[in-house]
Amino acid sequence: MTKTLAVSVWRGKEEGGFVSYEVPRRDNQTVLDVITHIQRNVDHTLAYRFACRVGMCGSCAMTVNGKARWTCRTHVSQVAENGKLELAPLANLPIVKDLVTDMRDFFDKWARGLGQFKGSRTRKDEFEKVRPDSKARMAADAGIECIGCGVCYASCDVVSWRPDYLGPAALNRAWTLVNDQRDTQLVERMKAVAGDAGCHSCHTQGSCTERCPKQLAPTAGIAGLKRQLMTTPAGGK
Amino acid sequence: MTHAETKRQLWYVQRISAMVLACCVVAHLAIMIYAVRGGLSGAEILARTQGSWLFGAFYAVFVLGCAAHVPIGVTNIAEEWFGVRGFKSTLIAQLFTWGILILGLRAVWGVIAS
Numbered sequence: 001m002t003k004t005l006a007v008s009v010w011r012g013k014e015e016g017g018f019v020s021y022e023v024p025r026r027d028n029q030t031v032l033d034v035i036t037h038i039q040r041n042v043d044h045t046l047a048y049r050f051a052c053r054v055g056m057c058g059s060c061a062m063t064v065n066g067k068a069r070w071t072c073r074t075h076v077s078q079v080a081e082n083g084k085l086e087l088a089p090l091a092n093l094p095i096v097k098d099l100v101t102d103m104r105d106f107f108d109k110w111a112r113g114l115g116q117f118k119g120s121r122t123r124k125d126e127f128e129k130v131r132p133d134s135k136a137r138m139a140a141d142a143g144i145e146c147i148g149c150g151v152c153y154a155s156c157d158v159v160s161w162r163p164d165y166l167g168p169a170a171l172n173r174a175w176t177l178v179n180d181q182r183d184t185q186l187v188e189r190m191k192a193v194a195g196d197a198g199c200h201s202c203h204t205q206g207s208c209t210e211r212c213p214k215q216l217a218p219t220a221g222i223a224g225l226k227r228q229l230m231t232t233p234a235g236g237k
Numbered sequence: 238m239t240h241a242e243t244k245r246q247l248w249y250v251q252r253i254s255a256m257v258l259a260c261c262v263v264a265h266l267a268i269m270i271y272a273v274r275g276g277l278s279g280a281e282i283l284a285r286t287q288g289s290w291l292f293g294a295f296y297a298v299f300v301l302g303c304a305a306h307v308p309i310g311v312t313n314i315a316e317e318w319f320g321v322r323g324f325k326s327t328l329i330a331q332l333f334t335w336g337i338l339i340l341g342l343r344a345v346w347g348v349i350a351s
Binding site for chain 2: 158161162191194195196197198200226229230
């Protein structure tokens with residue numbers, strides 16, 4: 001007899017409920033495989049989002065048994081409790097449909113934290129020399145591999161309490177640029193990330209660092225911003 | 238001054254006052270454990286504290302630390318857990334600041350004045 005998984009999936013928008021499905025259990029099955037099985041074989045109307053399936057694009061994050069995770073690289077064996085899975089959309093983001101959330105707020109906040117690189121050189125200039133072993137570059141490298149999956153944002157209590165809080169991913173991005181010696185927007189960026197919409201609201205609870213699938217530490221980056229802002233006013237004097 | 242700049246400054250005030258309070262709490266506990274030993278009556282406490290300006294100065298610093306630290310934390314709790322913003326959260330902070338200052342310094346005065 002084939003083993004099965006009992007899967008509860010959120011259906012609907014903000015208003016909705018969990019619907020139960022039975023899915024065959026397979027070897028090396030990922031949570032994304034489970035959702036794909038339901039969508040292709042049981043209910044074609046199930047909405048979910050994915051692209052690369054190999055942990056690069058950051059589009060398949062969902063709440064799995066109560067915790068935000070990337071589903072493409074989460075094996076069922078890691079998370080199923082007594083053969084049961086509960087799948088819901090990411091928290092702290094509006095639901096578009098079923099497992100799909102509206103990520104606009106999340107990415108708009110990257111922009112508000114000045115997450116764009118702006119250099120001073122043109123293609124006609126020489127390359128700037130950046131020492132890979134310099135303190136600043138190593139700090140930037142520590143946070144640079146973010147794939148923008150939103151797991152940290154969905155796991156952050158401060159985001160749920162303060163809707164204008166930029167969140168761990170945007171602040172981590174800002175921290176990498178603060179440490180990029182080629183970037184020219186340091187002063188404006190420090191203004192953008194100060195105060196209660198920025199790094200000073202972080203309680204250093206560490207859920208973002210705990211849950212980040214890329215093992216980044218936004219908490220450390222946010223602490224770095226706070227240290228830097230100790231001597232830099234947030235402007236508007 | 239912008240709202241962000243005020244919040245930035247308050248964050249550092251809260252952290253620095255926390256460091257002061259940590260030292261005060263350790264000293265307070267150490268003095269208590271040393272002083273009590275075999276039991277201590279109210280009259281005996283007052284006999285030691287009355288007229289001691291060093292004692293008064295120490296606890297005045299303790300009160301000032303609390304008056305700086307507590308209102309910022311309480312405001313954050315009010316904002317984050319109860320959605321209180323703007324004027325109301327400032328009012329809560331002011332109430333706690335003045336409450337702690339008046340009651341705390343009055344208590345210090347009460348035990349050092351002879």
